Amino acid sequence: MAREFSSVGVVGLGTMGAGIVEVFARNGIDVVAVEISDAALERGRATLTGSTDRAVAKGKLAEADRDALLARVDWQVGLDALHSVDLVIEAVPEHLDLKQRIFAELDRVCKPEAILATNTSSLSVTEISVATTRPNQVIGIHFFNPAPVMKLVEVVRTVVTSADVVADVEALCKRLGKVDVTINDRAGFIANALLFGYLNHAVGMFEARYASREDIDAAMKLGCGLPMGPLALMDLIGLDTAYEILDTMYRRGGRDRRHAPVPLIKQMVTAGLLGRKSGRGFYTYERPGSPAVVPDEQTPVATGAALADGARAIAKVGVVGSGTMATGIIEVFAKAGYEVVSVTRGAEKSAKVCETVKTSLNKGVVRGKLSEADRDAALGRVTWSAVLDHLADVDLVVEAVVEELSVKKALFASLDEICKPGVVLATTTSSLPVIDVAMATQRPADVVGLHFFNPAPIMPLVEIVQTIRTSAETTATARAVCAALGKTGVVCGDRSGFIVNALLFPYLNDAVKMLEASYSTADDIDHAMKLGCGYPMGPFELLDVVGLDVSLAIQRELYLELREPGFAPAPLLEHLVTAGYLGRKSGRGFRDHTNR
Ligand SMILES: NC(=O)c1ccc[n+]([C@@H]2O[C@H](COP(=O)([O-])OP(=O)(O)OC[C@H]3O[C@@H](n4cnc5c(N)ncnc54)[C@H](O)[C@@H]3O)[C@@H](O)[C@H]2O)c1
Numbered sequence: 001m002a003r004e005f006s007s008v009g010v011v012g013l014g015t016m017g018a019g020i021v022e023v024f025a026r027n028g029i030d031v032v033a034v035e036i037s038d039a040a041l042e043r044g045r046a047t048l049t050g051s052t053d054r055a056v057a058k059g060k061l062a063e064a065d066r067d068a069l070l071a072r073v074d075w076q077v078g079l080d081a082l083h084s085v086d087l088v089i090e091a092v093p094e095h096l097d098l099k100q101r102i103f104a105e106l107d108r109v110c111k112p113e114a115i116l117a118t119n120t121s122s123l124s125v126t127e128i129s130v131a132t133t134r135p136n137q138v139i140g141i142h143f144f145n146p147a148p149v150m151k152l153v154e155v156v157r158t159v160v161t162s163a164d165v166v167a168d169v170e171a172l173c174k175r176l177g178k179v180d181v182t183i184n185d186r187a188g189f190i191a192n193a194l195l196f197g198y199l200n201h202a203v204g205m206f207e208a209r210y211a212s213r214e215d216i217d218a219a220m221k222l223g224c225g226l227p228m229g230p231l232a233l234m235d236l237i238g239l240d241t242a243y244e245i246l247d248t249m250y251r252r253g254g255r256d257r258r259h260a261p262v263p264l265i266k267q268m269v270t271a272g273l274l275g276r277k278s279g280r281g282f283y284t285y286e287r288p289g290s291p292a293v294v295p296d297e298q299t300p301v302a303t304g305a306a307l308a309d310g311a312r313a314i315a316k317v318g319v320v321g322s323g324t325m326a327t328g329i330i331e332v333f334a335k336a337g338y339e340v341v342s343v344t345r346g347a348e349k350s351a352k353v354c355e356t357v358k359t360s361l362n363k364g365v366v367r368g369k370l371s372e373a374d375r376d377a378a379l380g381r382v383t384w385s386a387v388l389d390h391l392a393d394v395d396l397v398v399e400a401v402v403e404e405l406s407v408k409k410a411l412f413a414s415l416d417e418i419c420k421p422g423v424v425l426a427t428t429t430s431s432l433p434v435i436d437v438a439m440a441t442q443r444p445a446d447v448v449g450l451h452f453f454n455p456a457p458i459m460p461l462v463e464i465v466q467t468i469r470t471s472a473e474t475t476a477t478a479r480a481v482c483a484a485l486g487k488t489g490v491v492c493g494d495r496s497g498f499i500v501n502a503l504l505f506p507y508l509n510d511a512v513k514m515l516e517a518s519y520s521t522a523d524d525i526d527h528a529m530k531l532g533c534g535y536p537m538g539p540f541e542l543l544d545v546v547g548l549d550v551s552l553a554i555q556r557e558l559y560l561e562l563r564e565p566g567f568a569p570a571p572l573l574e575h576l577v578t579a580g581y582l583g584r585k586s587g588r589g590f591r592d593h594t595n596r
Pocket residue numbers: 011012013014015016017034035036040090091092093094102119120121122142143144145236237238241245277
């Protein structure tokens with residue numbers, strides 16, 4: 001017969017524990033909440049009160065329900081209070097010896113039939129279970145941060161966890177309104193195994209001053225639709241906890257260098273910069289525990305000041321190319337009030353590009369986003385040409401021709417001859433080194449990458465790629481132009497994948513490797529990332545949309561540039577591409593799209 005869970009215990013009321021208490025108490029289950037000291041207990045109680053008060057203030061919880069919720073919690077110091085609960089969830093710091101000590105003690109204190117669960121993110125549930133005399137009743141119940149909000153729970157069974165314990169815990173998750181994925185005991189389970197390499201890589205970019213914290217975070221939010229950037233997420237997780245998770249994953253997960261914690265993390269932990277909980281991490285917060293970021297010495301000055309930094313005035317823009325990106329970019333500049341000279345390789349192509357821009361602007365009119373007058377004015381600003389010499393008097397050229405280095409280099413050499421001095425020459429390349437293109441001219445200081453995302457009129461992000469020869473004035477001009485276009489420009493170095501692709505594709509590749517290793521299914525992995533981390537799409541959904549061939553090409557470039565063994569493309573990805581399974585565009589990728 002299935003177990004009834006009428007009372008549960010939660011041990012450790014920090015970032016996770018306090019949220020887990022709320023999840024149970026909200027669902028009508030009595031909770032014994034245990035901490036190590038009165039002070040820690042008070043902190044946990046304050047977290048719960050704060051969270052439920054906010055829910056009341058937002059109208060999400062009735063006052064009477066809040067009072068009933070709080071009345072279900074019995075606050076206690078010491079594990080002895082857990083003698084009669086049906087289930088304990090441990091959420092103390094991520095140290096194996098501490099957890100083993102606590103489980104040995106829980107085994108002694110708790111009634112024989114009680115289930116003992118750990119919320120560990122990366123430690124071996126099996127190793128924790130053998131500290132008890134009932135390893136068959138030990139299980140991982142891994143909640144996500146913040147526990148009351150995130151829908152996912154990873155249920156981790158060891159080789160000795162009883163099937164009935166797994167089934168009862170799965171039923172409990174359902175009762176709590178959570179979606180569970182049940183998996184075996186492997187470092188990082190699904191979500192963290194895919195998340196932490198990415199987080200560590202992002203910290204590495206910040207440590208190397210490849211881009212600023214604001215730009216790294218904005219890139220991932222705006223380029224991938226993530227709910228928060230990686231550095232803000234590190235602050236939410238807690239740098240001490242993140243350090244322990246990375247360290248354990250490195251040691252348990254085959255010593256993948258990508259999990260070796262970036263030295264900066266340890267330094268910040270030592271300095272007490274733990275993230276939100278201590279009031280300062282990568283960002284500074286109003287006070288410890290507050291989600292409100294306040295300005296500090298690293299906060300960038302407003303974009304207006306960039307103009308004072310010597311940005312050049314731009315009024316007339318040349319756009320070279322006739323593909324999807326060029327067409328979108330012409331529309332973006334024309335709508336923003338710039339005079340645009342579109343240059344293609346022939347009148348026929350120009351007519352086609354003109355037609356596409358018109359159709360897109362008309363859609364804006366139909367949707368009520370653009371007036372007819374504004375549409376006509378935007379179109380009136382564009383000159384259509386097939387002659388490169390017509391770029392003699394523009395202030396900025398944006399090149400969006402085919403992604404081939406020889407073609408781009410030849411074009412930039414011509415632009416160098418045609419364009420007046422002081423013009424900013426930009427390439428939209430997504431994978432070629434900008435410096436190669438810059439060196440085809442006699443004016444590399446004026447060359448910059450402007451990496452727009454597709455569709456350009458909609459996507460709010462532009463990566464501004466600075467080579468080692470790009471002048472500060474050119475970068476300032478690029479920043480000012482992005483701001484004038486209503487886009488967020490993020491500045492980064494000239495490395496393969498810039499910010500977004502360098503952080504995104506290794507994660508997608510890792511998901512393929514996880515599937516290949518039969519650790520989980522594509523559906524569960526997609527669920528885990530959407531419901532555990534708030535991603536708008538799971539990795540396999542995204543791979544099918546982006547195209548497996550495109551993804552493989554990007555991953556290969558990253559691997560070739562960095563020679564990082566962990567970046568080697570997943571063999572399964574290679575095989576699917578060879579087999580012609582390219583994603584939605586070919587009708588089949590990781591999923592079959594023919595009948596959808
Ligand atoms: N932070 C996250 O985003 C996150 C997400 C999922 C899982 N986890 C996991 O949850 C666990 C807790 O992490 P956290 O981030 O909440 O840590 P935390 O440091 O915020 O909180 C840990 C709490 O445990 C208490 N504690 C320490 N020793 C204790 C003892 N002997 N008895 C009772 N309480 C004790 C501490 O006083 C502290 O309040 C870890 O295993 C972590 O890996 C963390």
